Amino acid sequence: MELLRIDTERCVRCGLCAQVCPLVIITQDEEGLPAERENTASRCINCGHCVSVCPTGALGTVHSSPEDCTPLSPKDLLDTDAAFRLFGMRRSVRRYLPEPIPPAELDRILETAHMAPSASNLRPVRWTVVEGAERLHRIAAACVETMRGSGNDFYAGFVRAFDKGHDVILRGCTTLVTAHSGPEFPWGQVDCVIAATHLELAASVCGYGACWAGFVMRAAQNSDEVREALGLPEGHAAHACMMLGRPALRYARIPSRGPVPVRRFAD
Numbered sequence: 001m002e003l004l005r006i007d008t009e010r011c012v013r014c015g016l017c018a019q020v021c022p023l024v025i026i027t028q029d030e031e032g033l034p035a036e037r038e039n040t041a042s043r044c045i046n047c048g049h050c051v052s053v054c055p056t057g058a059l060g061t062v063h064s065s066p067e068d069c070t071p072l073s074p075k076d077l078l079d080t081d082a083a084f085r086l087f088g089m090r091r092s093v094r095r096y097l098p099e100p101i102p103p104a105e106l107d108r109i110l111e112t113a114h115m116a117p118s119a120s121n122l123r124p125v126r127w128t129v130v131e132g133a134e135r136l137h138r139i140a141a142a143c144v145e146t147m148r149g150s151g152n153d154f155y156a157g158f159v160r161a162f163d164k165g166h167d168v169i170l171r172g173c174t175t176l177v178t179a180h181s182g183p184e185f186p187w188g189q190v191d192c193v194i195a196a197t198h199l200e201l202a203a204s205v206c207g208y209g210a211c212w213a214g215f216v217m218r219a220a221q222n223s224d225e226v227r228e229a230l231g232l233p234e235g236h237a238a239h240a241c242m243m244l245g246r247p248a249l250r251y252a253r254i255p256s257r258g259p260v261p262v263r264r265f266a267d
């Protein structure tokens with residue numbers, strides 16, 4: 001099957017599609033039109049770059065057409081200061097209001113996270129959403145049991161606080177989102193962490209709080225009960241767990257993180 005769909009009337013023969021194809025599948029024929037290199041179409045990773053870069057919407061592939069894409073114009077660029085503030089303003093939120101996140105808003109946040117990069121564009125990340133105070137408490141309690149049985153002193157204070165009714169595991173969040181992937185994806189863990197990072201930022205933009213649930217991730221490695229309560233499919237690893245909810249507080253300033261520890265080399 002041919003990979004490319006070319007509207008020769010619209011194509012301006014700029015060659016940008018060939019320049020951006022990461023698998024070097026696209027070249028230009030003698031007329032300057034996009035052409036597939038012989039026997040390369042099966043390598044296409046459906047990244048959509050050729051379709052996205054085409055200035056006239058002349059190019060589609062068997063996987064995607066310009067009509068499936070969201071148009072972009074230079075005015076869609078974010079104001080730099082606002083964008084940088086967004087990164088600085090994100091905080092790990094540990095106090096939440098009891099109101100759940102409206103499903104449409106959570107869907108939008110997940111759709112944004114789904115745009116995150118993934119190795120070879122394999123998009124291995126699967127999401128599992130848990131809501132409901134009872135089920136969330138079950139997850140937190142199962143985590144605490146793994147801590148209690150670990151013999152690790154570091155956990156003692158957390159276990160004591162939880163036993164006194166303070167949820168130091170899930171912090172009263174209303175939603176717990178897990179990014180997981182199957183063992184067939186060697187970059188699954190990295191892809192999940194990247195996607196969850198996008199999720200955290202998207203939630204922050206929408207006015208929701210988020211916090212990595214590291215205790216849950218650790219407990220899920222050792223406890224079938226935690227994995228079962230998280231609703232993970234067989235064989236999947238919980239590579240990223242994120243608490244979400246409406247924050248019960250606002251931060252008044254961005255904390256200082258000191259100088260960036262960077263090393264530089266140049267010719």
Ligand SMILES: Cc1cc2nc3c(=O)[nH]c(=O)nc-3n(C[C@H](O)[C@H](O)[C@H](O)COP(=O)(O)O)c2cc1C
Nearest residue numbers: 090091092093094168169171211212213214215216
């Ligand atoms: C992988 C990872 C796991 C984390 N696990 C937890 C956790 O289980 N509980 C918690 O309260 N915070 C957790 N955090 C949040 C960190 O403590 C937090 O990012 C750090 O203190 C810096 O604060 P900030 O995120 O507001 O900049 C985790 C963060 C990361 C990246």
